[in-house]
Amino acid sequence: MKAKFKKPDSLRDVSTHYCPGCGHGIVHRLVSEVVDELNLRERIVGVAPVGCAVIAYDYWDFDCSEAAHGRALAVATGIKRSRPDLTVFTYQGDGDLASIGLAETVHAANRGENLTCIFMNNAIYGMTGGQMAPTSLTGQKTITTPLGRDPQQGDGFPLKITEMLALLPKVVYAERRCVCSPPEVIKTKKAIKRGFLNQIENKGFSIIEVLSQCPTVWRKTPSESVKWVKEEMAKAFPLGRIK
Amino acid sequence: MKFMKKKKGSTRVLSTGNEAIGTAAIKAGCKFYAGYPITPQNELIAFMAKNMREKGRAFVQAESEVAAINMVFGSSAAGVRAMTSSSSPGISLKQEGISYLAGCQLPALIVNVQRGGPGLGNIGPSQSDYFQAVKGGGHGDYRLIVLAPSSVQECFDFTLLAFDLADKYRNPAMLLLDAFIGQMAEPLVLSGQRIAHGVKKEWALTGAKGRKANVIRSLFLGEGYLEKWNLSLQKKYKEIEKKEKRWETLNCEESEILFVSYGISSRIARGAAKILREQHNINAGLFRPKTLFPYPYKELRQAAREKKAVFVFELSYGQMVEDVRLALEGEAAVHFYGRAGGEVFTPEGIASFVKKKMK
Amino acid sequence: MAVVKIDKNKCKGCGLCLGVCPQNNLESADEENAKGFIYVKVKAPSKCTGCGLCYLICPDTAIEIYEEEKR
Numbered sequence: 001m002k003a004k005f006k007k008p009d010s011l012r013d014v015s016t017h018y019c020p021g022c023g024h025g026i027v028h029r030l031v032s033e034v035v036d037e038l039n040l041r042e043r044i045v046g047v048a049p050v051g052c053a054v055i056a057y058d059y060w061d062f063d064c065s066e067a068a069h070g071r072a073l074a075v076a077t078g079i080k081r082s083r084p085d086l087t088v089f090t091y092q093g094d095g096d097l098a099s100i101g102l103a104e105t106v107h108a109a110n111r112g113e114n115l116t117c118i119f120m121n122n123a124i125y126g127m128t129g130g131q132m133a134p135t136s137l138t139g140q141k142t143i144t145t146p147l148g149r150d151p152q153q154g155d156g157f158p159l160k161i162t163e164m165l166a167l168l169p170k171v172v173y174a175e176r177r178c179v180c181s182p183p184e185v186i187k188t189k190k191a192i193k194r195g196f197l198n199q200i201e202n203k204g205f206s207i208i209e210v211l212s213q214c215p216t217v218w219r220k221t222p223s224e225s226v227k228w229v230k231e232e233m234a235k236a237f238p239l240g241r242i243k
Numbered sequence: 244m245k246f247m248k249k250k251k252g253s254t255r256v257l258s259t260g261n262e263a264i265g266t267a268a269i270k271a272g273c274k275f276y277a278g279y280p281i282t283p284q285n286e287l288i289a290f291m292a293k294n295m296r297e298k299g300r301a302f303v304q305a306e307s308e309v310a311a312i313n314m315v316f317g318s319s320a321a322g323v324r325a326m327t328s329s330s331s332p333g334i335s336l337k338q339e340g341i342s343y344l345a346g347c348q349l350p351a352l353i354v355n356v357q358r359g360g361p362g363l364g365n366i367g368p369s370q371s372d373y374f375q376a377v378k379g380g381g382h383g384d385y386r387l388i389v390l391a392p393s394s395v396q397e398c399f400d401f402t403l404l405a406f407d408l409a410d411k412y413r414n415p416a417m418l419l420l421d422a423f424i425g426q427m428a429e430p431l432v433l434s435g436q437r438i439a440h441g442v443k444k445e446w447a448l449t450g451a452k453g454r455k456a457n458v459i460r461s462l463f464l465g466e467g468y469l470e471k472w473n474l475s476l477q478k479k480y481k482e483i484e485k486k487e488k489r490w491e492t493l494n495c496e497e498s499e500i501l502f503v504s505y506g507i508s509s510r511i512a513r514g515a516a517k518i519l520r521e522q523h524n525i526n527a528g529l530f531r532p533k534t535l536f537p538y539p540y541k542e543l544r545q546a547a548r549e550k551k552a553v554f555v556f557e558l559s560y561g562q563m564v565e566d567v568r569l570a571l572e573g574e575a576a577v578h579f580y581g582r583a584g585g586e587v588f589t590p591e592g593i594a595s596f597v598k599k600k601m602k
Numbered sequence: 603m604a605v606v607k608i609d610k611n612k613c614k615g616c617g618l619c620l621g622v623c624p625q626n627n628l629e630s631a632d633e634e635n636a637k638g639f640i641y642v643k644v645k646a647p648s649k650c651t652g653c654g655l656c657y658l659i660c661p662d663t664a665i666e667i668y669e670e671e672k673r
Contacts, residue, residue, distance in 0.1 A: 001605060001668040001669060001670060001671060002668060002669045002671055003666065003667075003668050003669075004604065004652055004654065004667045004668060004669045005652075005654040005657035005658075005665075005666060005667040006666040006667075006668075007663045007666065011663065015611070015612055015637075015662065016661075016662065018661065019614075020614035020615055020616035020617075020639065020661075021614075021616035021617075021618055021661060022661055023661070024661070025660075025661025025662050025663070026658075026659070026660075026661045029661075029663055179659075181622065181659065182622055182654075182655040182658040182659055185658045185659060186658065215616075221617070222616040222617055222618050223617060223618065223621060226618065
């Protein structure tokens, strides 16, 4: 029998700790599929975030490093500048990339580091139980915005960091996708592949933002959470190619 | 290279401490430098900006000291000799990254050219970061290998040594100096130093070709795993304590009192000893730790035996003196004299303090 | 002919696949797996067209699809 759809080689054959329906599982697999298809396993290094995907390296079968919260793009800069022949990517959540790591994110992008950045946006701090994230929506109830995020009360607005990064000259590719449905999953995989190819072709900085469902912390069923991404998140964070 | 004055054909140059560190780092094969401007180490980042780029090696002026230490983390994870430099407030920023380096067992060199603190302080010399360097600074049970040069020559020599020790033990190392040593110029001899090549790094992230995937991590959630990891770190620190202590003694056998001092303070203490001997017939010996971790406790206790008194001089309000008291365990009376806030004591000031105490 | 293999122990019962199958050929099992999840199974294996939409949406790579080799 021939395998038509099977687990990619560079994805370890283990159960993940991610919640049922979580977007991480899908995107981890997409990364592995792209790594396999582009034959990158022996030259790729992934930098894990602090967040639910902190142990992403337990699921990928290639060289990986942890990073302090928010510093993945600085760590990736160090790796890439030291071994430019390697393909280096970061995989980060919204707190990691847009809150504590905002300076590292902006400056790695501004320097045009030849890196691929996969940005998993679930509009909340999942790992720590559900506090407001920079990308939380206006009105969204979280542990630290129990009455709903209110920009008029000093809670700030949902941060469209990918649009901001797109202003920088050496950010060569910025796209926002989601993994709500099979067609969207395919588009996300295409975007990730493009992000890696840009690096291989030394083009500059690529960022792929994935609106990712978080059923447990959003207090929704997986199906409801996918609906919320499509109908609510995508309103504040429009899907498509930004740059 | 403002101060690197070299006579043609000579291997002796006039160099500042900061530039001596840069020269040695390049000689040691440092292939990655990241830093942020802060006085009094700007000469070092300037030196690296010029020389690393000229040699085709990586130089990044990072957006912050936090970013810089994390870039060093990445470079080191990739198996490359990497360093950063800063001064006291910037070193405070780096503490999380240093803890991560230690926790992940990554070699790296961190240079602290100490200045007056706490807070913004001033840009004068100090030795007020001893606790931070030697007793922690970052979170968790880790130790930094800490080397304290007392001359421009030692800035050079200890930088070579620091890279070697960091690689040998897979541990971050710190060069602890101050504004005085960093910015003063002295003759530096370049010849005779062997060029270090470092060790093979099987654990590094070089691309999983022909081997299992490597992971650089300090996170171990499973029951008992982190404890096991920590015990292996502790074992390593014990080995470092056994094998890597370095110190210098001057006139210790015959002297009636003992000075204990490191770095720039030890130079001033030597001046004070000269004054006391020539003008007051007081014979003082000097015990100078070169490594602050590992600290030469046993050797210090030995040197202090049967001394009338032990004097500790630091550009702080008393940090290393606690280790001296630990070492001596009541073996001799310990007196402390210190100045900080960016101010420096003088040989005369120290001598007068000693004379008063000896009455 | 497509052969669907569902690893019931990898399945977390998230149910995302149930809604994407064009043949409506997936359903929840009547029991839990070892981890306590009500896993998913194929209703009628012969009805599977091997489109792979379930594979695409599954966060746990619990579903794999094979093809009988053509002679």
